[in-house]
């Protein structure tokens with residue numbers, strides 16, 4: 015479970031034009047469920063996900079991860095709740111690495127290198143045994159139907175393929191939580207349906223899924239266990 | 254004389270080190286003043302980012318400083334035939350009053366910067382920046398020292414005038430003369446031998462205590478510094494005699510020459526590295542009971558202690574083998 | 584492999600592939616860097632080689648030279664002093680030397696004219712150095728006119744061109760019989776230019792020098808070791824001057840490097856944002872930047888040093904002979920003896936790699952602290 019209490023993110027705080035993108039959000043996100051965030055553009059969905067995903071630190075408020083972070087800190091038992099808002103970047107990164115997998119709207123593949131290398135990128139700093147991670151990456155890419163493209167450069171992939179590469183990359187460190195920001199924005203409805211099928215597989219595998227979307231295919235889907243609606247940085251409804 | 258390429262290189266290096274550390278010091282000062290871990294404000298986030306800058310600057314400065322310590326000695330070595338009476342670095346350094354102080358300051362700043370990096374390493378392993386204050390206070394001490402060293406070196410190098418009459422190592426480190434160096438050389442091997450071996454044994458003992466029972470970090474640290482001093486004294490007093498195969502040549506610098514297989518470099522490098530690691534153990538011992546460090550400090554201290562012990566053993570092995578193989582018998 | 588080591592390797596691999604992906608930009612940087620290393624390295628090698636050459640020359644020079652000073656100026660020495668000095672204890676041999684400089688108006692250079700007692704020298708003939716032969720375009724058997732003190736030209740036949748071996752100083756040399764030297768310069772009989780002294784034990788030289796001054800207060804003894812020191816100082820000075828001039832070149836290079844490194848392209852900035860969002864930490868990116876810098880530095884340093892080595896030792900430093908060997912227009916075209924030592928390489932490293940590295944620290948840090956959430960918005 016992920017628990018947020020009174021989380022605020024203010025950009026340019028203390029300057030002439032402070033802007034509060036996320037405003038006193040208190041929320042409980044259940045584990046192993048799919049939670050969808052919707053709301054108009056600029057309502058703070060992406061910002062909220064970066065806070066949960068340990069990419070940015072909130073200006074104030076607390077975020078607790080319950081039983082998700084593994085043994086990210088040497089002195090904590092894995093099951094304990096971990097308060098992440100005041101951790102140094104090193105620890106946030108360590109947690110992010112093992113706990114969260116990100117799928118971006120723009121896919122964010124690194125151009126000029128192969129599909130396989132892209133998928134391996136998150137494993138470089140961990141220094142794991144390269145043969146083991148490569149086997150894992152190849153298996154994952156094969157299961158996503160990308161076996162033929164292992165060595166091709168990402169520049170020439172189709173939109174759907176690029177996204178599946180991004181998904182394989184998000185899963186390479188076997189994270190407990192998958193965060194997807196507008197995953198279907200660049201996909202046609204058939205591909206969007208396929209994406210949701212994949213998500214349902216992950217949900218069945220026990221992953222916690224957090225997805226922002228404007229797309230009814232996503233937020234009206236039966237898979238969505240909870241829909242959080244946001245406006246001007248605040249949560250207006252949870253269903 | 255300032256246009257000698259080696260001197261130029263030294264000046265460039267010390268300029269860079271001063272610049273890097275002055276910048277690091279300034280950032281450290283800002284960090285000390287504005288630090289507030291509880292706040293998630295952008296100011297604090299920015300300061301946390303700056304800790305990366307400071308550690309990068311100090312790490313590079315230390316590396317350059319260590320390299321330039323050796324280049325300094327090597328350059329002094331190479332310049333000796335420009336001064337009447339100088340036979341090696343010992344004479345070149347004595348050309349004016351700044352030579353030896355520069356050397357000592359270089360060693361001191363290397364030790365301190367090394368300890369700083371050890372503290373930094375520990376700090377990054379705690380989840381609440383446990384050492385931020387001691388670390389940056391130490392940095393604020395380090396900066397003026399480095400600037401002083403730069404100034405001393407500049408005074409020394411610009412003060413070099415060819416043809417100055419100076420002393421050679423024989424007169425500086427000769428027995429029966431006056432001065433501190435001669436006193437060191439005059440220490441009889443019969444006294445220094447047991448002192449050296451005693452210190453070595455004590456260091457091993459303290460290391461055992463620390464590694465086995467996790468106690469006596471301070472003691473170990475003090476002994477590692479003592480070992481550095483005693484080892485240098487022992488080098489001057491008797492080890493070098495075996496290396497030079499001359500019963501009266503007590504020079505700590507000729508060891509660095511080609512004739513003696515550059516044996517001085519590994520000797521001094523092991524001593525310096527061992528002292529840095531050993532001092533690091535002691536510095537960490539002060540912070541044993543910071544909550545966020547209790548889990549990581551013992552491991553770090555153990556690594557450092559192993560490093561010190563290993564380097565001390567290597568040093569002792571080198572001189573020991575040399576003594577055994579040398580035809581000289583005292 | 585241990586994970587911490589594997590991490591270094593992985594990031595090094597990625598650094599190499601990043602460098603290759605931005606070939607054009609990095610090649611430009613490496614070329615400029617290589618050029619700077621090349622110029623400075625050529626200079627350091629060249630000065631060092633000259634020094635060594637001078638050492639070798641001086642090894643054959645007399646232990647001590649005695650000159651006479653009149654009114655603070657160098658004046659001929661009476662031959663009568665020779666015997667007096669020879670009787671000083673410790674002196675092995677005293678030789679009166681007769682030499683001078685001859686200015687040749689045709690090609691505007693100075694020749695060193697030295698008297699030799701060598702029996703192999705034919706009457707009215709001379710031996711000349713390689714440089715003289717080159718600049719006067721003469722060869723063995725030719726006749727050349729030398730203008731005497733009174734403006735009258737005398738013809739000399741060239742009996743021999745001196746071999747190439749130690750050319751630096753002897754290339755501007757003209758050897759002739761003592762009587763011809765005296766005639767050419769109107770040098771009075773009974774006087775010599777200076778006295779060359781050999782001592783059995785070099786340690787006694789200072790004592791001998793003191794005795795000579797005692798005997799002849801107007802004489803000035805010059806020890807070989809002093810000449811050696813002066814040579815070294817002169818070479819260092821000339822070399823150093825050039826280094827200072829080149830310092831400005833290095834500086835502009837640093838500015839160039841700084842500019843290259845700070846001007847993170849939008850593409851690169853985005854890439855680092857992606858890496859950070861994927862779980863790379865600032866120190867991982869710093870390591871990446873460190874590896875990139877190391878690869879660039881090592882490549883440029885090695886290439887520059889190798890090119891400089893070839894330039895100095897195989898092409899006789901053709902690019903700046905003129906600036907350095909300024910004492911005569913007779914440039915010897917000799918081959919310097921190749922030699923390389925750790926000290927020179929260290930000095931070069933300090934003069935080139937350290938400034939570059941220092942200049943890239945802050946930009947690397949800037950790159951490393953790109954916000955990871957930047958990848959979420961673009």
Ligand SMILES: Nc1ncnc2c1ncn2[C@@H]1O[C@H](COP(=O)(O)OP(=O)(O)OP(=O)(O)O)[C@@H](O)[C@H]1O
Nearest residue numbers: 025026033035053054055056057058059060061062
């Ligand atoms: N670094 C920043 N500095 C200032 N303002 C920012 C910054 N990042 C985001 N914002 C602002 O915060 C607000 C929320 O942005 P966010 O990206 O979270 O919205 P969103 O709900 O994801 O919108 P969309 O549906 O268009 O993706 C926006 O108004 C944006 O302009």
Ligand SMILES: [Mg+2]
Nearest residue numbers: 059060061195
């Ligand atoms: Mg968004």
